[in-house]
Each structure stands twice: as C-alpha cells, then as structure tokens.
C-alpha cells in the first residue's frame with residue numbers, strides 16, 4: 119500500500135529520516151503490544167503517531183485512580199470502565215487511520231500463539247513476569263523479533279531479541295527473578311520513566327520494521343558501502359540498555375546466548 123496524500127503531509131517530518139519507502143513499511147506493518155499501561159500505552163501511541171498501520175493491543179481490566187499517574191491513554195472520567203476502550207479511543211484521536219485489534223484479556227502463551235503470525239514485531243511492555251516469559255516463548259516459536267522493555271521506579275532496561283540470532287529472555291534471566299523488581303502490583307512507578315521506556319520500545323520497533331526485507335544490511339552503493347536508506351540506526355540486539363534516571367546513568371551491557379537454553383537452545 120502506497121502513501122496517500124494526507125499521509126505524505128502527516129509524515130512530512132518523518133520522511134527525511136525514514137524515507138518514503140520506510141514510511142510505507144511502517145504503514146504495512148503490524149505490532150503486537152502486551153499491556154498498554156505506562157510503558158505499552160506510550161509505545162502504542164508513538165507507533166500510531168509514526169504511522170504503523172496495525173496495532174494488536176492486549177490489555178485487561180478497568181481504569182483505576184492509581185493508573186492515572188502513568189497511563190496517559192486513560193482519563194479521570196473513565197475510572198471503573200474498561201481500559202481497552204479508552205486505549206483505542208485515545209490512539210484514534212491522534213491517528214484514526216491505524217487499524218486496532220483490541221483484546222481485553224490477560225496475555226497467555228495460548229493467546230500469543232493465536233496472534234503472533236499476524237504480527238511483524240512484538241513488544242513486551244507488561245509488568246507481569248509470566249506474561250514476559252510467555253511472549254518470549256511465542257517470539258521464538260514464530261520467529262518474530264521482540265522488543266523487551268521494562269521499568270521500575272526510576273530505572274529501566276531495554277533490549278531487542280531476534281530469534282536464532284540473539285539471546286532470548288530466558289538466556290538473559292535463566293531463573294525467574296524473585297526480587298521485588300518484578301512484583302507487578304507493588305513496584306513504584308514514576309510515570310515519565312514508564313513513558314520514556316515505552317518511547318524507547320517504540321524507537322526499537324520502528325528500527326526493526328524498517329530493517330525488514332533488507333536484512334538491516336542495506337543496499338550496496340556505487341562506492342561499495344552499505345546504505346540502509348534510513349537514518350534511524352540499527353536495533354539494540356545482543357546488548358541491553360540499563361538506565362537509571364535518578365542519576366542519569368546509562369549503560370549498555372553485552373548479552374550472550376545461554377548454551378542449551380530451554381527456550382531458544384534447540385534452534
């Protein structure tokens with residue numbers, strides 16, 4: 119699908135970075151996001167703003183007062199009502215052209231198995247550890263790139279998992295974490311840090327989508343160098359960004375695949 123006239127206008131500030139071909143790739147792409155709260159809501163909104171054509175959004179439950187410090191797609195007059203309805207409405211207020219498949223269920227591996235084949239990129243934005251593990255297994259099974267974005271308090275982590283090429287979530291965390299970093303209902307959240315983590319996830323998802331069909335190596339130019347056409351860089355693979363906004367400490371650590379990883383080791 120080529121870009122329409124109103125899309126060329128909407129993305130006029132994008133195209134110098136992404137190229138028109140890149141913008142078309144976004145339009146023809148589908149992103150699956152598990153939970154659209156503080157992190158996933160920001161990711162979904164920015165992917166919609168960026169012109170990603172289709173979003174599959176999984177988020178259960180009703181809006182509560184305690185959501186409103188971070189869930190920017192919700193609103194105070196929606197407390198007690200289904201979050202997913204307001205998520206769709208808020209995204210469509212910004213970009214009505216985005217097709218949204220909204221699912222108000224907890225994310226499970228079975229649900230992921232149903233949905234994964236429709237998606238080009240998966241974004242793990244849920245605070246619930248078992249949902250992250252489930253999405254990781256789905257990503258490996260269906261060979262879908264997975265953006266892993268997590269936060270707690272003032273801190274966060276980010277990496278991009280490419281099945282068969284990079285460590286998976288289980289390689290990074292061989293054991294289920296038991297510390298309170300992963301206590302989904304209790305950990306503290308500064309809304310802006312959640313939003314920033316979601317924006318990081320959206321940036322990586324855009325890179326992954328733009329890299330499709332090029333192997334991210336780009337085309338050979340007359341000078342023999344590689345030109346990917348776009349200026350957004352390469353996804354954060356085989357490395358993890360670990361950041362702490364309290365002191366603005368940003369570190370990138372190298373990641374290795376776990377030999378005999380129970381999830382990705384057989385591949």
Ligand SMILES: [Zn+2]
Pocket residue numbers: 285286287288289290375376379380381382383
């Ligand atoms: Zn693994």
